[in-house]
Amino acid sequence: MTVEDSRYEAVSSRDARFDGVFFFAVATTGIYCRPSCPAITPKRGNVSFYATAAAAQAAGFRACRRCRPDAVPGSADWNARADVVGRAMRLIGDGVVDREGVAGLATRLGYSARQVQRQLNAEVGAGPIALARAQRGHTARVLLQTTSMQAADIAFASGFASVRQFNETIREIYAATPTQLRAARPARDARSGPVGGAAGVPLRLAYRGAYAAGQVFDFLAARAVRGVEEVVGAPGARTYRRTLRLPHGSGIAEVSERTGGGSRSGGQWLDCRLHLGDLRDLTTATQRVRRLFDLDADPYAVAERLGADTELAPLVARVPGLRSPGTPDPDEFAVRALLGEAAAPRPPSGADALVTRYGTPLAAPDGALTHLFPRPADLIAADVPGLDGLCRALTDGALHLDPGADRDATERALAALPGVGAMTASFIRMRGLGDPDVLPGGAAGEDAWRPWRSYAAHYRWWAQA
The missing domain is CATH 1.10.10.60 (Homeodomain-like)
Structure with a gap:
């Protein structure tokens, strides 16, 4: 079968595994859809395929109002x-x-x-x-x-x-x-009232396949830094809350542990609410929360590769959909990694102290959230061993930890900084840069786990917890 034949099979079976991986458009209707769209089963000769929604739009197709192809997980x-x-x-x-x-x-x-x-x-x-x-x-x-x-x-x-x-x-x-x-x-x-007050912007953050929400929330709760993050509620119904430093201002994100959807073509999601000082930050904030919760992962591909390994197969079967959490702020995570978060199940007290002393206070506390994590520039003068070299490199532009960073070059640059060892640099690459193929410290036979070694690491950590 050709690639297009395989894609048509996915469309014919309304296979949600491919939502966001590609889009299909129908010449007779002029619309484009996600593969799991329940509205139609088009004839093969009327269908064309596109790698992105933008490509389908450029070809003159409009978005399906039923399946909302613009709301799928990213590839x-x-x-x-x-x-x-x-x-x-x-x-x-x-x-x-x-x-x-x-x-x-x-x-x-x-x-x-x-x-x-x-x-x-x-x-x-x-x-x-x-x-x-x-x-x-x-x-x-x-x-x-x-919103209104x-x-x-x-x-x-x-x-x-x-x-x-x-x-x-x-x-x-x-x-x-x-x-x-x-x-x-x-x-x-439907919502009433303007955005910006207590209501915030409600979102459904789509993901594909299984999602081990309990394990993700456990991971984040165990590493929450006081004043910047909190997890409230009982297991199974928790809410993760954190402050966000954004290009145009600040914000607070709230994400529910409870998952929604689950039908074959109805989609699956985490409920999220964003409270933003400037709504121009909505797209950026949404993407950064998605990276934090690893919502664009492909758990099918991860399970296929890791499930073939003798050590990992039982773990994959027990916890389908385990994710590799990222971060909404790579600079913040780099600092926290140097303070020991990468190796410890809970952040050291030094992270809390840094927030209290050097963080930016919110205009008004929101629950336990009181500060934005300090910027590297705010920490240069701090008397914290090992942070000066990293913070100077981030502040003067010698080091960039943005989503488009060259991961190999960045890891080498990190490891060359005073106080940053190879292990810490690899943790920053994993979570700070969102690399799905990092195994800090290495392991025998790890090449068999490529390109999903970050998930292998999380399965091993979970088993040892």
């Missing part, structure tokens, strides 16, 4: 790939094009804007502007269908340069005006 390929396309996709997801333009994206990648455009078009069927535009459209739909904000405010919060650009994009993607899109929102998404 695990973008996190696994170390090449310029994978790095670019991670940076675009973080909102770099909206903040810095294509030139800023290219500079971060170390390529010319033309090279980036060419490689993205060849690999994913759309350039950086089209990819960012599709992301802005999704953000706008979320705000239209979950004025359309003009939504346009700028979503990253559009003008209301006209916003209106045109919504019509092209959804074949509806913003008013019509708001009126068509499902009853469960």
